[in-house]
Amino acid sequence: MQGDHCAGGNRMSATRKGKVTKEIPAKPREPSPSKVKGLAKRDLARFKRLLEEEQRRLLLELEGVEEIVEGAREEISGMNFEGYDEDLADFAVDTFEREKGLVLESSIQDMLAQVEAALKKIEEGTYGICERCGQPISLERLEALPWAKLCISCKALEEKRRGM
Numbered sequence: 001m002q003g004d005h006c007a008g009g010n011r012m013s014a015t016r017k018g019k020v021t022k023e024i025p026a027k028p029r030e031p032s033p034s035k036v037k038g039l040a041k042r043d044l045a046r047f048k049r050l051l052e053e054e055q056r057r058l059l060l061e062l063e064g065v066e067e068i069v070e071g072a073r074e075e076i077s078g079m080n081f082e083g084y085d086e087d088l089a090d091f092a093v094d095t096f097e098r099e100k101g102l103v104l105e106s107s108i109q110d111m112l113a114q115v116e117a118a119l120k121k122i123e124e125g126t127y128g129i130c131e132r133c134g135q136p137i138s139l140e141r142l143e144a145l146p147w148a149k150l151c152i153s154c155k156a157l158e159e160k161r162r163g164m
């Protein structure tokens with residue numbers, strides 16, 4: 001696949017509010033919690049705790065990274081480019097650090113959006129149900145990846161489609 005408007009791994013910009021517009025080809029019929037056997041209340045509560053913990057952790061991490069990125073940004077904007085040749089190495093290092101920070105920042109935001117979306121689903125009663133096929137996501141998979149949106153087979157399909 002090529003020609004994606006946003007290159008660089010992140011398929012969508014993770015907005016802080018967690019409202020992410022996705023490409024849903026044809027609306028998969030509304031997975032209603034009454035039809036699909038959902039998770040036991042106890043499991044739900046457990047996943048909710050896990051997700052909330054993860055959310056806290058990510059927010060803390062994000063704060064840390066934002067500080068680093070801010071710092072690097074200030075440093076670079078205050079740089080004198082006349083001594084470019086000599087400082088090239090330093091500049092490269094700074095840029096590298098900053099890029100790394102930005103990449104890290106956006107991947108944390110991406111994760112955070114996924115965690116928040118999962119928490120929202122818990123509230124809505126659609127947690128643990130595959131967004132694509134409407135079947136329950138296996139407990140095993142949720143244990144490993146509490147914010148999983150797709151069941152394992154849909155996930156595999158999607159990755160194949162993306163050429164990952």
Ligand SMILES: [Zn+2]
Nearest residue numbers: 130133151154
């Ligand atoms: Zn599925």
